[in-house]
Amino acid sequence: MRNSxxxxxxNRKIIWLYVFSGGFVLGTxxxxxxxxxxxxxxxxxxxxxxxxxxxxxxLEDIPANVExxxxxxxxxxxxxxxxxxxxxxLAGAAxxxxxxxxxxxxxxxxxxxxxxxxxxxxxxxxxSIVGLGGYTLPVxxxxxxxxxxxxxxGLVRLSSRSLAIETIILAGIIVSAFISSxxxxxxxxxxxxxxxxxxxxxxxxxxxxxxxxxxxLIPFMITGxxxxxxxxxxxxxxxxxxxxxEQIGVNVNRGKILILIGASLLTxxxxxxxxxxxxxxxxxxxxxxLISGPNHRHVLPLSLLxxxxxxxxxxxxxxTIIAPKELPIxxxxxxxxxxxxxxxxxxxxxxxxxx
Amino acid sequence: MLSLKGIVGGYANTxxxxxxxxxxxxxxxxxxxxxxxxxxxxxxxLITGQLPLLKGESIIxxxxxxxxxxxxxxxxIAVLTxxxxxxxxxxxxxxISLGRYPYQKGFLKNLSKxxxxxxxxxxxxxxxxxxxxxxxxxxxGGEKQRVLLAKALAQEPEMLLLDEPTxxxxxxxxxxxxxxxxxxxxxxGLTIFAILHDLNVASLYADRVGLLHQGKFxxxxxxxxxxxxxxxxxxxxxxxxxxxxxxIPKPQLLMTPNFRETPECKDFFQSYSIEKNEKYVHLTFEQxxxxxxxxxxxxxxxxIKHFCNFHVEKHYNCSEPDKDIQRWMEKxxxxxxxxxxxxxxxxxxxxxxxxxxxxxxxxxxAVVTAGTGNAVDISSKVKAMEDVKIGTINTMVFIDAHxxxxxxxxxxxxxxxxxxxxxxxxxxxDPLSNTFASGTSTDxxxxxxxxxxxxxxxxxxxxxxxxxxxxxxYEATTNAVKKYLKRVKVNDNS
Numbered sequence: 001m002r003n004s005x006x007x008x009x010x011n012r013k014i015i016w017l018y019v020f021s022g023g024f025v026l027g028t029x030x031x032x033x034x035x036x037x038x039x040x041x042x043x044x045x046x047x048x049x050x051x052x053x054x055x056x057x058x059l060e061d062i063p064a065n066v067e068x069x070x071x072x073x074x075x076x077x078x079x080x081x082x083x084x085x086x087x088x089x090l091a092g093a094a095x096x097x098x099x100x101x102x103x104x105x106x107x108x109x110x111x112x113x114x115x116x117x118x119x120x121x122x123x124x125x126x127x128s129i130v131g132l133g134g135y136t137l138p139v140x141x142x143x144x145x146x147x148x149x150x151x152x153x154g155l156v157r158l159s160s161r162s163l164a165i166e167t168i169i170l171a172g173i174i175v176s177a178f179i180s181s182x183x184x185x186x187x188x189x190x191x192x193x194x195x196x197x198x199x200x201x202x203x204x205x206x207x208x209x210x211x212x213x214x215x216x217l218i219p220f221m222i223t224g225x226x227x228x229x230x231x232x233x234x235x236x237x238x239x240x241x242x243x244x245x246e247q248i249g250v251n252v253n254r255g256k257i258l259i260l261i262g263a264s265l266l267t268x269x270x271x272x273x274x275x276x277x278x279x280x281x282x283x284x285x286x287x288x289x290l291i292s293g294p295n296h297r298h299v300l301p302l303s304l305l306x307x308x309x310x311x312x313x314x315x316x317x318x319x320t321i322i323a324p325k326e327l328p329i330x331x332x333x334x335x336x337x338x339x340x341x342x343x344x345x346x347x348x349x350x351x352x353x354x355x
Numbered sequence: 356m357l358s359l360k361g362i363v364g365g366y367a368n369t370x371x372x373x374x375x376x377x378x379x380x381x382x383x384x385x386x387x388x389x390x391x392x393x394x395x396x397x398x399x400x401l402i403t404g405q406l407p408l409l410k411g412e413s414i415i416x417x418x419x420x421x422x423x424x425x426x427x428x429x430x431x432i433a434v435l436t437x438x439x440x441x442x443x444x445x446x447x448x449x450x451i452s453l454g455r456y457p458y459q460k461g462f463l464k465n466l467s468k469x470x471x472x473x474x475x476x477x478x479x480x481x482x483x484x485x486x487x488x489x490x491x492x493x494x495x496g497g498e499k500q501r502v503l504l505a506k507a508l509a510q511e512p513e514m515l516l517l518d519e520p521t522x523x524x525x526x527x528x529x530x531x532x533x534x535x536x537x538x539x540x541x542x543x544g545l546t547i548f549a550i551l552h553d554l555n556v557a558s559l560y561a562d563r564v565g566l567l568h569q570g571k572f573x574x575x576x577x578x579x580x581x582x583x584x585x586x587x588x589x590x591x592x593x594x595x596x597x598x599x600x601x602x603i604p605k606p607q608l609l610m611t612p613n614f615r616e617t618p619e620c621k622d623f624f625q626s627y628s629i630e631k632n633e634k635y636v637h638l639t640f641e642q643x644x645x646x647x648x649x650x651x652x653x654x655x656x657x658x659i660k661h662f663c664n665f666h667v668e669k670h671y672n673c674s675e676p677d678k679d680i681q682r683w684m685e686k687x688x689x690x691x692x693x694x695x696x697x698x699x700x701x702x703x704x705x706x707x708x709x710x711x712x713x714x715x716x717x718x719x720x721a722v723v724t725a726g727t728g729n730a731v732d733i734s735s736k737v738k739a740m741e742d743v744k745i746g747t748i749n750t751m752v753f754i755d756a757h758x759x760x761x762x763x764x765x766x767x768x769x770x771x772x773x774x775x776x777x778x779x780x781x782x783x784x785d786p787l788s789n790t791f792a793s794g795t796s797t798d799x800x801x802x803x804x805x806x807x808x809x810x811x812x813x814x815x816x817x818x819x820x821x822x823x824x825x826x827x828x829y830e831a832t833t834n835a836v837k838k839y840l841k842r843v844k845v846n847d848n849s
Contacts, residue, residue, distance in 0.1 A: 097443075100442035100443070101442065102443070233456060233459065233464055236445075236449070236453060237453050237456060239441055239442045239443055239445055240439060240441055240450075240453065241439065241440060243405060243436075244434070244436070244439055246403075246405070246425060247403060247429065247432075247433065247434040248429050248433075248453055248454060248456045248457065248506075248510060249425050249426040249427075249428065249429025249430070249456050249457035249510075250425060250456065251424070251425050251426075252425075289443065289444075293444065293445075293446065293449075294443035294444055294445050294449075295445070295449055
């Protein structure tokens with residue numbers, strides 16, 4: 001067949017992309033474990049991780065404090081950064097595919113804000129729903145995000161017939177602003193300590209979270225990821241528009257709802273453990289798409305890997321750049337993401353004008 | 356294949372489709388016609404299930420469409436609409452692979468070998484193989500539409516719904532696209548149900564048409580439904596004239612705008628100029644005339660401004676007379692696309708112009724050149740001569756009147772009768788049979804009408820105008836033949 005050679009070529013390119021992304025994840029993870037004020041040699045790091053996870057150790061006399069730094073502080077931090085980055089990037093890729101526009105992400109369409117409100121309410125009022133225990137935080141966060149999403153879509157439906165992306169982003173900004181004011185109100189009602197705590201949390205950080213937060217995130221992250229990965233074909237089909245997708249056999253309504261639920265699970269749980277970290281969900285899928293092409297079969301998993309690795313790196317920068325003090329990770333991602341967003345917006349406009 | 360029974364439906368509580376029954380057979384090309392707002396697209400949406408039926412049912416292959424899942428439906432019906440916006444830079448191949456969505460199985464839902472085979476064959480048919488790796492966005496409108504057609508065909512549907520698929524295409528791509536569909540229809544027995552806005556295109560490609568008007572079918576039938584001008588005028592509110600396609604036996608419609616240029620009302624005999632020399636006689640009218648003729652160029656029924664009669668040598672080699680006339684016209688700056696051209700070996704000094712007024716409103720003028728060397732009795736059994744001498748009667752009749760197409764043919768008859776009568780009275784004989792001649796072997800005639808005033812459906816000898824045509828032609832022919840005979844005599848004597 002004439003096509004097989006070109007098909008092989010593009011297959012090989014995709015395989016290399018996966019290898020590269022996987023390497024990026026491992027590399028950044030290792031850097032994240034290695035770089036710090038206390039330097040621990042790489043073999044020791046491996047020993048500690050393997051010893052604690054699957055009981056294979058070969059070194060003797062590891063000081064308890066070193067072991068604690070690696071196992072209880074750095075590893076969960078790196079993992080959390082990876083999971084949060086992966087979740088946000090994957091959710092962003094899904095929103096972009098669903099709304100057929102590369103400018104959508106959990107942040108710009110208001111989901112993050114809703115999730116943040118849910119989280120702030122739990123943190124501030126120390127709510128714990130019976131039966132959920134510690135999971136009250138991510139669950140309320142997810143619900144908050146989903147409600148915000150529904151409000152945004154409701155606003156768009158009421159104001160215009162089509163799901164024009166400008167309208168969605170505008171509605172997202174309106175809803176975000178409204179939610180921010182509610183959060184400010186809650187903060188203003190509290191005392192100084194909790195105020196500082198919440199404001200710092202809002203900036204976004206994966207600092208001082210530990211294993212408990214990794215645990216909070218994992219079930220939702222896995223569920224959301226599976227839901228989205230299983231719907232890559234629907235996301236591809238939606239590129240034709242909803243009507244055309246229906247005509248090739250896609251159950252559009254079910255697909256849309258599941259994709260929105262999956263993306264909300266990811267966003268909500270990520271926000272619950274790390275605060276609002278912007279622009280990861282916007283920039284990463286876009287860059288991935290530039291390299292891999294728009295096929296969601298690859299955009300989704302590659303965004304997941306790259307987003308995770310990117311956030312590990314961002315966290316590394318956040319805690320080393322003004323050491324011993326730390327920057328909130330959201331500051332780093334925004335510093336990188338905002339100019340990229342502006343660039344994309346201009347590119348989109350220029351693209352439209354040139355047509 | 357598909358049968359619609361008493362379908363009612365539309366938006367909210369106002370049904371746009373108000374009761375439709377239709378049966379579409381397997382393998383036929385059915386065109387849904389009707390003006391904007393008649394409910395064509397709504398009917399499509401009711402069939403695809405995008406809009407709910409309020410009443411009635413649609414059945415495909417014995418199953419109610421509403422009972423099928425989206426996947427099952429996609430295997431039976433594919434849809435191609437007038438435009439599709441594809442977001443992101445998907446390649447052509449990726450877009451076409453979406454057509455295989457309903458067939459993908461297994462947990463990972465990868466494209467199977469069969470999927471690739473189908474994709475390749477539809478790409479070949481739609482001639483999209485060349486740009487399968489290109490981003491869809493970078494294609495031209497025609498290419499895009501072909502890709503989307505390939506996607507629809509990749510669904511291996513039994514029926515294709517087309518919603519004005521050629522709306523944004525130029526005529527080249529429109530015909531390419533429809534030829535392709537027609538091929539697929541005939542080769543694979545694909546059923547095509549298309550909304551087409553161009554009635555003429557529908558007539559060329561459809562097997563049957565349905566004319567939708569205010570949510571109901573006015574008529575469903577074969578393409579000759581399009582010959583019913585009254586019905587089309589009622590539905591489209593445009594003056595329509597049906598003609599037959601010149602090459603294939605299908606109707607084509609000509610629309611007449613309400614807006615009309617009203618030419619200055621000049622006296623008929625002042626509205627033309629005539630140029631005479633030894634090479635040609637050339638009449639130019641200010642406005643084009645409705646013309647019927649058998650001229651060397653400009654034959655048939657047309658609108659013509661220039662009328663020429665060229666002089667040729669006695670032994671003119673007539674292998675390519677039309678090309679010659681075009682060349683001569685170009686030389687004298689006469690636009691040959693708007694001209695009737697004739698040729699004669701007769702001396703053009705002998706041209707006769709006869710004029711006559713008929714009643715208050717009509718005028719007639721005949722311009723005749725005549726030679727009778729080849730006079731023939733049409734009823735004689737003797738075979739015509741091989742050796743062609745000078746001898747042609749070229750008759751041009753210009754009339755200030757308004758004729759129907761039928762009247763034009765009547766007019767030709769009247770002119771011919773006048774000519775025959777003139778030859779008889781002059782006792783011109785067929786030299787072979789020695790009987791009275793009825794004409795010559797290569798006579799040309801043109802009848803040109805201004806189309807001013809009231810429309811006349813008849814111009815035969817029973818009408819004033821028909822009679823006048825005969826009289827004028829009789830008079831002009833008589834004088835022209837007399838001049839010719841005189842010249843022959845003078846030449847013989849000298």
